[in-house]
Amino acid sequence: MKIMIVSNDAQTTIPKISSNRQIKVKPFDVQLISAELEKDYIDVLIIGHDIKYNNAQELFTIIKNDLRDITILWFAFKKNGEIPNRDFYQLNIYNKYIQIEKEDSTSMEALYTEVIETTISELSKEKINDFNKVDINIFCEHNYICANAYLKLSPSKIVKVINANELYNQEFVQKFVSKGVRYLYIKKDDYYAFSEFISGTVNAKYKTPKTSIVDDIKGELEGIIVLHDLIHNLNMDNATVKTLNEVIVSNIQTVKKYPHLKVIMEKFSLSNKKNYIYDHSLMLSYITNLMALKMSWATTATLQKLSMASILHDVALDNERLAQIGRLDEIDHKNFSWKEIDKLKKHPQEGYYLVEQIKDIPPDAATLVLHHHETSDGQGYPRGLDASQIPQICCLFIIAENLVNKLYCYDHKIDDEKIREIVQDFNYKYNRGNFKRPLEGFVKIIEDLK
Numbered sequence: 001m002k003i004m005i006v007s008n009d010a011q012t013t014i015p016k017i018s019s020n021r022q023i024k025v026k027p028f029d030v031q032l033i034s035a036e037l038e039k040d041y042i043d044v045l046i047i048g049h050d051i052k053y054n055n056a057q058e059l060f061t062i063i064k065n066d067l068r069d070i071t072i073l074w075f076a077f078k079k080n081g082e083i084p085n086r087d088f089y090q091l092n093i094y095n096k097y098i099q100i101e102k103e104d105s106t107s108m109e110a111l112y113t114e115v116i117e118t119t120i121s122e123l124s125k126e127k128i129n130d131f132n133k134v135d136i137n138i139f140c141e142h143n144y145i146c147a148n149a150y151l152k153l154s155p156s157k158i159v160k161v162i163n164a165n166e167l168y169n170q171e172f173v174q175k176f177v178s179k180g181v182r183y184l185y186i187k188k189d190d191y192y193a194f195s196e197f198i199s200g201t202v203n204a205k206y207k208t209p210k211t212s213i214v215d216d217i218k219g220e221l222e223g224i225i226v227l228h229d230l231i232h233n234l235n236m237d238n239a240t241v242k243t244l245n246e247v248i249v250s251n252i253q254t255v256k257k258y259p260h261l262k263v264i265m266e267k268f269s270l271s272n273k274k275n276y277i278y279d280h281s282l283m284l285s286y287i288t289n290l291m292a293l294k295m296s297w298a299t300t301a302t303l304q305k306l307s308m309a310s311i312l313h314d315v316a317l318d319n320e321r322l323a324q325i326g327r328l329d330e331i332d333h334k335n336f337s338w339k340e341i342d343k344l345k346k347h348p349q350e351g352y353y354l355v356e357q358i359k360d361i362p363p364d365a366a367t368l369v370l371h372h373h374e375t376s377d378g379q380g381y382p383r384g385l386d387a388s389q390i391p392q393i394c395c396l397f398i399i400a401e402n403l404v405n406k407l408y409c410y411d412h413k414i415d416d417e418k419i420r421e422i423v424q425d426f427n428y429k430y431n432r433g434n435f436k437r438p439l440e441g442f443v444k445i446i447e448d449l450k
Contacts, residue, residue: 001043001044001120002024002041002042003044004023004024004026004042004044004045005023006025006026006033006045006047006051006059007027007048008028009048028051033059037063043157044071044073045063045070045071045072046075046112047059047060047072047073047075048075049075049076049108056074056076060074070092071092071119072088073095073096073115074088074095074098075098075100077099077100094123094157094159096119098111098115123157130188131188132185132233133184133185134184135182135183136181137177137222137225137275138198138222138225139162140177141222142201143167145162145165145194145197146164146190146194147164147186147190147191148162148186148190149161150184150187151176152185158185162184191233191234192234195230195233195234195239198226198229198230199230199240202219202222202223202226202243203246206219206247212267213254213257213258213264213267214267216250216253216254216257217264217267217282220247220251220282221279221282223243223246223250224281224282224311226243227243227247228278230243231315232318241359244308244311244358247307247311248307248311251286251307252303252304254286255303261446261449264283264290265407265449276324276408277314277317277318277320279408280314280401280404281311281312281314283404283408284313284397285306285311287400287403288307289306289307290445291396291399291400291438291441291442291444291445292306294444295396295437295441297393297441301362302393305362305368306368306393306396306397308355308361308365312351312354312369313351313368313401314351315354316343316346317343317347319340319343322336322340322343322344325344326373326402327373327379327381329379345381348371348372348373351370352366352367352370355369364391368393368394371385371397371398372394372397376430376432387430387435389434390433391434392434392438395430395433395435395438398435399426399430399438399439399441403442403446406422419449419450423443423446427439
């Protein structure tokens with residue numbers, strides 16, 4: 001745990017605390033301290049009693065606006081003290097504002113030590129390993145939940161931000177989203193009940209008649225977000241499989257109701273983008289099903305396995321930037337750690353093993369997941385298969401994913417020139433081996449965009 005003391009007194013005595021902590025003292029300079037907080041993670045910031053109130057308030061405002069993961073201990077003389085606004089306590093329940101009666105170096109050192117020790121003890125009570133992380137977008141679709149939800153402030157610090165069964169508004173959650181927060185946390189002991197609650201509300205929405213394709217898309221996107229969360233935390237339990245089946249049924253019905261890529265693309269762009277992994281998985285399910293319909297491959301089993309594989313093919317990843325890498329030779333090794341690259345290389349197999357666990361799985365669904373990064377030139381992974389070795393249904397899936405990535409880059413806005421470029425590129429890549437027949441399906445659906 002790292003602690004920073006901001007004090008104008010260069011001779012400030014570092015409090016003698018029992019635990020082994022890294023403590024450093026810095027003079028007040030708002031730019032210097034802000035830069036220091038950017039480059040180095042600090043658990044606890046101590047604002048010394050000799051810092052003027054306005055300067056201390058400026059420091060706090062910077063931390064508040066940036067949603068920094070810091071606990072603040074603010075010391076002030078009573079004669080100069082002024083109680084901070086409510087944000088000071090709402091931002092972090094462990095923040096403390098301590099007013100000192102008089103300047104006495106011995107008593108002040110004891111007070112500093114006591115407050116720091118108490119705070120360290122409080123921060124150590126909640127262990128992040130006792131929690132399951134939950135995509136914050138799930139909370140955006142509700143106004144109350146059945147369990148307490150927590151915000152991770154540091155690797156060792158977590159605070160409650162939503163009370164179980166109490167109403168909250170979407171502006172409250174969006175505040176965290178706007179600051180880049182991707183997850184809230186639920187205690188593991190509460191997670192099963194939470195998962196039943198969330199999956200139950202999603203499944204109930206699927207039984208409610210939709211009034212437009214936009215409603216269908218938003219409902220299925222929410223289902224995919226919940227589904228990935230359930231898999232990460234509970235693997236393939238009954239609630240997970242039930243939600244998966246509900247999403248697949250809705251997904252296939254949407255494509256049959258609106259069997260034109262242009263219509264789906266126009267309406268898809270109206271739904272708020274949540275995350276590349278979710279967005280492109282949903283669009284992939286639409287395009288694979290559309291291609292199957294155009295090729296007269298649209299048996300129930302085929303549509304089910306294409307939809308299932310689309311929804312789950314990247315479930316082993318939780319990093320959007322990694323998910324957007326199609327080939328291993330596209331990796332910028334300076335931007336990813338070896339652990340992230342290893343995760344990318346393994347995710348087709350991990351997804352395959354996960355799908356294999358599903359009871360009554362459609363034939364070849366797991367194989368689609370395993371092969372989705374193979375390429376027609378044999379330079380893909382994990383097995384390096386070429387165009388003659390990849391099954392036709394997997395070739396369809398690979399072409400569809402490549403198309404989704406192209407469309408995603410254009411933000412679903414595409415003109416005739418871009419269509420010609422895509423067709424030319426795909427004819428060059430895929431007019432070979434087992435890709436030839438699926439390529440015909442691609443040509444038929446791309447014509448819908450003209």
